Amino acid sequence: MIEWLDHFTQTLFATAWDILPILLIILVFQLVIIRKPIPHFKKTMIGFVFVLVGITCFLEGLERALFPLGELMAQQLTHSDFIAPNASPSETPWYAYGWVYLFAASIGFATTLAEPSLMAVAIKAEAISGGTIHALGLRLAVALGVAFGITLGSYRIITGTELYLYILVGYGTVIIQTFFAPKLLIGLAYDSGGVTTSSVTVPLVTALGLGLASSIPGRSPLLDGFGLIAFASLFPIMTVLAYAQISHWLNRRKSSC
Amino acid sequence: MLTVILIFQFLVIKQPIPDVVNLITGTLFIVLGLTLFIQGLEQSLFPIGESMAQAFAQKGSLFWLLCFSFCLGFSTTIAEPALIAIATEAAKIAQNEGLLENSTTTVLQYALGLRITVALSVGLAILLGVLRIIYGWKLQHLIIYGYLAIIVITPFAPKHIIGIAYDTGGVTTSTITVPLVTALGIGLAKAIKGRNPVTDGFGLIAFASLTPIIFVMIYGMLL
Numbered sequence: 001m002i003e004w005l006d007h008f009t010q011t012l013f014a015t016a017w018d019i020l021p022i023l024l025i026i027l028v029f030q031l032v033i034i035r036k037p038i039p040h041f042k043k044t045m046i047g048f049v050f051v052l053v054g055i056t057c058f059l060e061g062l063e064r065a066l067f068p069l070g071e072l073m074a075q076q077l078t079h080s081d082f083i084a085p086n087a088s089p090s091e092t093p094w095y096a097y098g099w100v101y102l103f104a105a106s107i108g109f110a111t112t113l114a115e116p117s118l119m120a121v122a123i124k125a126e127a128i129s130g131g132t133i134h135a136l137g138l139r140l141a142v143a144l145g146v147a148f149g150i151t152l153g154s155y156r157i158i159t160g161t162e163l164y165l166y167i168l169v170g171y172g173t174v175i176i177q178t179f180f181a182p183k184l185l186i187g188l189a190y191d192s193g194g195v196t197t198s199s200v201t202v203p204l205v206t207a208l209g210l211g212l213a214s215s216i217p218g219r220s221p222l223l224d225g226f227g228l229i230a231f232a233s234l235f236p237i238m239t240v241l242a243y244a245q246i247s248h249w250l251n252r253r254k255s256s257c
Numbered sequence: 258m259l260t261v262i263l264i265f266q267f268l269v270i271k272q273p274i275p276d277v278v279n280l281i282t283g284t285l286f287i288v289l290g291l292t293l294f295i296q297g298l299e300q301s302l303f304p305i306g307e308s309m310a311q312a313f314a315q316k317g318s319l320f321w322l323l324c325f326s327f328c329l330g331f332s333t334t335i336a337e338p339a340l341i342a343i344a345t346e347a348a349k350i351a352q353n354e355g356l357l358e359n360s361t362t363t364v365l366q367y368a369l370g371l372r373i374t375v376a377l378s379v380g381l382a383i384l385l386g387v388l389r390i391i392y393g394w395k396l397q398h399l400i401i402y403g404y405l406a407i408i409v410i411t412p413f414a415p416k417h418i419i420g421i422a423y424d425t426g427g428v429t430t431s432t433i434t435v436p437l438v439t440a441l442g443i444g445l446a447k448a449i450k451g452r453n454p455v456t457d458g459f460g461l462i463a464f465a466s467l468t469p470i471i472f473v474m475i476y477g478m479l480l
Binding site: 014017019022025026029034036044048056058114116164167168174186193195225227229232 | 280286339400424431432455463
């Protein structure tokens, strides 16, 4: 119990340390430049404490429950004994990694739905759009994008193809989609790319990438293990743009009937 | 999230869960933490971001607004734990490639240099994003220029930095930065006449995940 409490306070301090520079800058600018007291000071401070304790509890829970299991599973699934017990590793074709792809997709989907910063943006988007954007629909679209991105990223690590080519094609697709997408959602779609990957997704996805790269012969974990996060922040842009296009199209069809 | 792990554990790996008590208490913590976080968000980060944006807009001082945006981007990124982890990893790679001398100080310096590069680029990104909202530039044009810059620079960047550069784009925006920066953008778009909060308010984070890619590749080329 004491050991646990100790760990909890450590996480709390680490989180406080992350928030500190932000808090300082807000206070300095508010008091020195704007020269007005912070509106609803007490309420805001209580809110800050809530955010601090909330993130601490969240990280603590992740570390206790999900990270050890998720990392263990990423290792077990990518272990060569599990993938092809009898074949020599260098002859294993890319489609022998079926479970890895499925795991990559589901872990990407699930972690994104649980991502706190995505919730924040989705809530905000629903509030200011007056309900034309649904928070859950947006989150689902982003989660699908991350799932697809991480699956493709695993495929890239397994086949050892060039990261640059995928990113090039991805950018091309985003640019083409932008021309056709309803203007209203473009900013939101671009933002969702960066939002998806934070506290939950990064550690688990990194574990998967490093596990994959170290169990496949010819891949260096340091060189090929990276890149999954890049995929996870590119593909949500496409799915959110697609979501915007589809909902726009459905709305138009509904109103014309 | 939990369901996914449980299903895979039982059906695919076919092993019992190692530690049930920790799993249950951990899940309770996650639910509690998320509830508190969302509550606190609506009470503190959202209103403060919007009220500051409005105060700056009323004051009409562009210089201080830009100063604030840069500092916000820089300070939140330099302290980001995920970035620290990735920068250290990147320094190790550079050492393995024989680019750095085999000593701890050079590795630490390389990692710190990388973090400062990313933090500078995020600061600039938020600044540029704020300028965009003020002048009403088209978001998609700037993003497309950014993409083009990345595509042009990549062939010239050293191979070991490319994966890291692309990843740093996603890592920079943390759980606290995102709500604050989103509120700032939306607050600005609300305060300035002729801007629509939905179309113009978003986009700050998009820049913050684009510029680090360019800057980190340039950093890799210079060293």
